[in-house]
Amino acid sequence: MTGTTTYIAFLRAVNVGGRTVKMERLRALFAELGLDQVRSYIQTGNVFFSTAETDRAALTARIEQHLEQALGYAVPVMLRTVEEVAELVDADPFAGVEVTPEVRLCAVFLSEPLPTDLEFPVSSPKGDWEIISATPGTAFTVLHLRDGRTVNPATCFPKSYQGQATSRFFHTIVKILAAARKV
Incomplete structure (x- = not known):
């Protein structure tokens, strides 16, 4: 998809301390926000998605707000682009x-x-x-x-x-x- 960015959302407080969220539900919550190509990786709160939205802070706030409303507790979200994570890994x-x-x-x-x-x-x-x-x-x-x-x-x-x-x-x-x- 042209003009989109693929993000990795690293979520805190998912599937720890008795707060269990099935990845299917987590993906659905991200999809409800109109985000594209939503996928997840393992049970620790890693979600991939694409979006044309360019304001990362606003996007982060929107995701956090939606997750808190749906799950009943705050879920801090750290968004990184695939490129940023690749740079981190490559930096060794x-x-x-x-x-x-x-x-x-x-x-x-x-x-x-x-x-x-x-x-x-x-x-x-x-x-x-x-x-x-x-x-x-x-x-x-x-x-x-x-x-x-x-x-x-x-x-x-x-x-x-x-x-x-x-x-x-x-x-x-x-x-x-x-x-x-x-x-």
């Missing part, structure tokens, strides 16, 4: 980080940039996570499992951070991108 933000059974690589999609005074890397006092770098829209976090468990990377930001965030393992983002590129 975790180059040089050794992956072991105790290490997880995570990209945290942000609604607002992190505070400008943040100096990287930022590590937790317990050593269970570190933010190694960030762009205005994404923080790159290395998680260290302790007793087989890890923290929610979206909670690793300073209290001064006023935005919303949702995380995905980096290897999952690669798969999401591949799925989003399929027509």
Whole structure:
């Protein structure tokens, strides 16, 4: 479709904490908004769609409003174009980080940039996570499992951070991108 943009909507608060939404229903909710070629990937709230709408902030607000009205709770939405996610993957933000059974690589999609005074890397006092770098829209976090468990990377930001965030393992983002590129 000419003049359209394909977005990946990374949703927070979907299929966690007892809030279950079948992907069929989620796709239907996006379609109700007049969005085209709506598809989803796995159960963690990743939705692909195309639209001719050019105002991303207005589109995000419209989606969030519709989801909250339909589901009964707020669902923060981080919209990224397929091209933006491809750039993120191609940048290889975790180059040089050794992956072991105790290490997880995570990209945290942000609604607002992190505070400008943040100096990287930022590590937790317990050593269970570190933010190694960030762009205005994404923080790159290395998680260290302790007793087989890890923290929610979206909670690793300073209290001064006023935005919303949702995380995905980096290897999952690669798969999401591949799925989003399929027509």
